Amino acid sequence: MSKAKAGAALVTRRKFILSAGAATLLGGCQSRPVSAFLNAMQDWNGGFQAWLYAPSRLAPELPLSAQTPEAAIPVYYVSDFLPQAPPNWTLSIGGLVRRPMVLTLAQLQRMPAVEMRVQHHCVEGWSAVASWRGVRVADLARLVDAQPGARYVEFRSFDSNYWSSWDRASAFHPQTILVYEMNGHPLTAEHGAPARIYSAVKLGYKMVKYLSAIDFLPAPSGGYWEDQGYDWFAGV
Amino acid sequence: MQSKMEVPPCPSLRKRRQQPWPIRLTHWFNVLFVILLAGSGLQILAAYPALGPRGALYRWYPFQGIAPPQALQLGGWLAGGRHWHFAIAWLFVINGAIYLAYFWGSGEWHRRLFLIRRDGRTTLWQLAFYLRLSKSPPPPDFYDGPQRLAYSGVIGLAAVMVLSGLAIYKPVQLHFLTILFGGYDGARAVHLAGLGLIALFAVLHLVLVLSHPRELVKMVTGGQRE
Numbered sequence: 001m002s003k004a005k006a007g008a009a010l011v012t013r014r015k016f017i018l019s020a021g022a023a024t025l026l027g028g029c030q031s032r033p034v035s036a037f038l039n040a041m042q043d044w045n046g047g048f049q050a051w052l053y054a055p056s057r058l059a060p061e062l063p064l065s066a067q068t069p070e071a072a073i074p075v076y077y078v079s080d081f082l083p084q085a086p087p088n089w090t091l092s093i094g095g096l097v098r099r100p101m102v103l104t105l106a107q108l109q110r111m112p113a114v115e116m117r118v119q120h121h122c123v124e125g126w127s128a129v130a131s132w133r134g135v136r137v138a139d140l141a142r143l144v145d146a147q148p149g150a151r152y153v154e155f156r157s158f159d160s161n162y163w164s165s166w167d168r169a170s171a172f173h174p175q176t177i178l179v180y181e182m183n184g185h186p187l188t189a190e191h192g193a194p195a196r197i198y199s200a201v202k203l204g205y206k207m208v209k210y211l212s213a214i215d216f217l218p219a220p221s222g223g224y225w226e227d228q229g230y231d232w233f234a235g236v
Numbered sequence: 237m238q239s240k241m242e243v244p245p246c247p248s249l250r251k252r253r254q255q256p257w258p259i260r261l262t263h264w265f266n267v268l269f270v271i272l273l274a275g276s277g278l279q280i281l282a283a284y285p286a287l288g289p290r291g292a293l294y295r296w297y298p299f300q301g302i303a304p305p306q307a308l309q310l311g312g313w314l315a316g317g318r319h320w321h322f323a324i325a326w327l328f329v330i331n332g333a334i335y336l337a338y339f340w341g342s343g344e345w346h347r348r349l350f351l352i353r354r355d356g357r358t359t360l361w362q363l364a365f366y367l368r369l370s371k372s373p374p375p376p377d378f379y380d381g382p383q384r385l386a387y388s389g390v391i392g393l394a395a396v397m398v399l400s401g402l403a404i405y406k407p408v409q410l411h412f413l414t415i416l417f418g419g420y421d422g423a424r425a426v427h428l429a430g431l432g433l434i435a436l437f438a439v440l441h442l443v444l445v446l447s448h449p450r451e452l453v454k455m456v457t458g459g460q461r462e
Contacts, residue, residue: 041323052409059408072291119420121407123314125284127420128291201408229315236408 042231049233055169059118059200067117068128070183075190076204078224083159083210085194091178095154095215098145105194109180111135111143116175118200121236123225132198133181138172140214150216155197155208164206164223170235175200178211203234252342254378254459259344262335263455269328270434272320275310277431279317282309287425294425325401332394347378350388355381390437393430400427 077083091108094100117131137153153171156163170176176199180187187193192209199207205225226232255263285303288294311317339345350359359381364370374380379387403414403423417423445452453459 038319038323041326042319044326045322049406052406054409057409057411060411068289068291074290119407121420122284123318125280125424126286127289129289225315229313229319231315231318236406 046231046233049235050167050169053167053169053201053235055173059175062117062119062129064117064131066119066129067131067183070130073120073128073130073191074122074126077159077209078162079160082189083157084189085210086158089194089212091195091211091213093140093144093214093216095217096147096150097141097216098147099143101144105180108135108178108195111139114174114177116177116200118175120204122204123230123234131183132177132179133184134177134179134195134198136174137176137178137197137214138174140178141172141216144216146216149218152217152220154213154215154217154221155211156213156215157208157210158212159210162208162210162224163221164208164226165217165221165232166202166206167220167233170199170201173199173201176202178214201235203231203236205230206234251461253461255454256338256342256344257458258338258342259335260455260458262331262338265331266328266335269324269331270438272310272324273328274431274434275308276317276320276324277427278304279309279311280314280321281428282306282317283314287421287428289421294421297425322405325398328394329398332398336391348384348387350381350384355384357381359385386437386440390434393433393437397427397430397434400430 090102090104092100092102112135113133114136115131115133117129120128120130122128141150141153151168152165153168154163154165176197178195179192179198180195182188182191187196192211195211196209197207197211206223220232223230223232226234282303286293286300287297293300309317311320339348358374358377361370361374362381365373399413400417400423402410403417404420404427407414407420407423414420414423417426445455
C-alpha cells in the first residue's frame with residue numbers, strides 16, 4: 001500500500017483516460033451502422049445479464065487459505081491523491097425513502113454485521129480474495145424504508161464524486177454490503193476508508209469506495225466508468 | 237477425390253455439391269466472426285495480460301505481463317473490446333448453431349465427422365504415408381482421416397471456447413460452469429489456450445488450403461455435384 005501503489009493507480013487512471021480518448025477517436029472512425037450494431041448488442045447484453053441474474057444465487061464463501069495477500073490487491077481511485085475521509089465523516093441515505101438518515105461510522109458499526117470472504121472480479125480480468133465485514137445494503141434500505149418505486153440505488157463517494165448506480169435486485173443481494181472492515185482490520189484509505197460497497201455479484205468498478213451517500217432512485221443515474229462506455233449492469 | 241468411399245454415402249448426400257451453400261455461408265461468416273472475436277479478445281487480455289489470481293500468478297505461463305501486439309487488438313480500449321467481444325459472441329453462437337443444425341439434419345456429418353471406428357485406422361495410415369512410413373496412401377475419400385480429425389476437433393474447440401467464455405463472463409451466475417474449468421482463473425487460462433489452438437488450426441488450415449487451391453475454390457463455388 002506504498003506510494004508506489006498509489007502511483008500505479010494513477011498511471012492506470014491516466015491510461016484509462018488516454019484510452020478513453022482513443023476510443024472516442026476510434027468511435028469517430030466507426031461507421032454509423034457499426035456503432036448502431038454495437039449499441040443494440042450492448043442493450044441486448046444488459047437485458048441478458050439482468051435476466052440471468054438470480055437474486056437467491058450466492059457466490060461461494062472461500063476459506064482463509066484462499067485469501068490474497070493484501071499488498072497484492074491493486075488500489076484504484078480516480079482523484080489525483082489518495083482520498084482522505086473528512087473529519088466527522090457521515091453517510092447520508094436518501095432519495096425515495098420514508099426516513100432519510102445521516103449515519104456516523106459508530107452507528108453503522110452498531111447495526112447487525114455480516115462477514116464474507118468471496119472472489120473479487122475486476123473488469124480488467126484479474127481476481128483476488130479478501131474478507132469483508134459490514135452491513136447489508138438491504139438492511140440499510142429497511143432502516144430508511146426505501147419505497148417500492150426505488151428501483152435503482154446510487155452509491156456516491158468523496159473520491160472526486162466517483163459514483164455508480166445499481167439495479168435494486170443486485171443492491172439488495174445478501175452478499176452486497178457496506179463494508180467498514182477488511183481482512184479483520186478497519187478499512188485502510190487505499191481500500192476505501194471509512195466505508196465502501198462490496199458485492200459478490202458485480203464487477204469491481206460498481207463497488208464504490210470512499211462512500212459518502214446512498215440514494216434510492218426511480219431511474220438509473222449512470223456511473224463514473226459507465227458514462228464513459230463501460231457496461232452498466234456489470235454483473236458476474 | 238469423390239471416387240470410392242469406405243462408408244456408402246447416405247441417399248440425401250447424392251447430387252449435392254461438395255461444399256453445399258449452407259456450409260459455405262456459415263464457413264465465411266465464421267472466418268469473419270473468429271477474426272473479430274480474436275482481436276477483441278486480445279484487447280481484453282491486454283488490460284491484464286497475466287494468468288492466475290493476484291498474488292498467485294501461474295508459474296507455468298511464460299508470457300506473464302506481456303501484452304499482445306497492439307496491431308492485433310480490436311476495440312480501442314477495454315470497454316470497446318468488451319462491447320465487440322460480447323456482441324460478436326452472439327453471432328458466432330447463432331452461426332455455429334445454424335451450421336450444426338445443417339450438419340446434423342442434412343446428413344453432411346456422414347462425410348465430415350471424425351468417427352473413430354471408420355477413421356481411426358485410416359488417419360494413422362495417412363499420417364504414416366505423410367511420414368513416408370507407408371508406401372501407399374489409404375483409399376481416397378471425401379476427406380482423409382487427419383482432415384476429419386482436425387475439422388471435427390475445431391468444432392469441439394468452438395464449444396469449449398463458448399463455455400469457457402461464459403464461465404469467465406458469469407463466474408457467479410454460471411458457477412457450475414466455472415467450476416468445470418477449474419474456477420475463474422482456470423477458465424481464463426482455458427479460454428486463452430483455446431485461442432492459441434484456434435490460431436494453430438488457422439495457420440495449418442491456411443497453409444494446406446493454399447497448397448491445394450482447388451479446395452479454396454470449392455469453398456467459394458461449392459464444387460461438383462456428387
